[in-house]
Amino acid sequence: MAKILLVDDVYTARSMTERILRHVGRYEVYSVDSGHEAITAAKANLPDVIILDISMAGMDGLHTLQQLRTLGVVCPVIAYTARTEQSSGEFVSQGFSAYVSKNGNLSGLLTTVRELIGS
Secondary structure, eight states: EEEEEEEEEEOHHHHHHHHHHHHHEEEEEEEEHHHHHHHHHHHOOOOEEEEEESSOOOOOHHHHHHHHHTTTSSSSEEEESSSOOHHHHHHHTTOOOOEEOOOSSHHHHHHHHHHHTTT
8 A cells, every 4th residue: 555645734635635545545644734744754654655735834845855855755746735836847846746736626636646656
C-alpha cells in the first residue's frame, strides 16, 4: 500500500483531502499541519509521495520542499495550492514533481498521485 504524506495547515482542507485519499483504499495517509511536522513525518514514514500546500504559516511549502531535499527525501512532491499567480512550470522548476490546483475538485489530485506512484 502506497504511503502519502499530506501537508496542509488548514484543517478543513486537510481533513477533506485525507478522507478522499483514504476512501480510494489504496493509500496509507499521514497528515500534518506544518512544514516542520512534514519533515519529521517524512523521515519517520518514508512516503511514496508528498502532497504539500504552498501557503502555510511558519515554514511555507517551498522552504519545506528545500528542507526535505536537503535531508535526502527523494519521493515525488506535489505542489497543492490555491495560488494562481504561478504556473505549473514554475512550481516544477522550483523542484516540485507536479502542481495541482486546490479548486475543490480532487479528481486532478488523485490522477496526479496515481501517475507519480504508478498505481
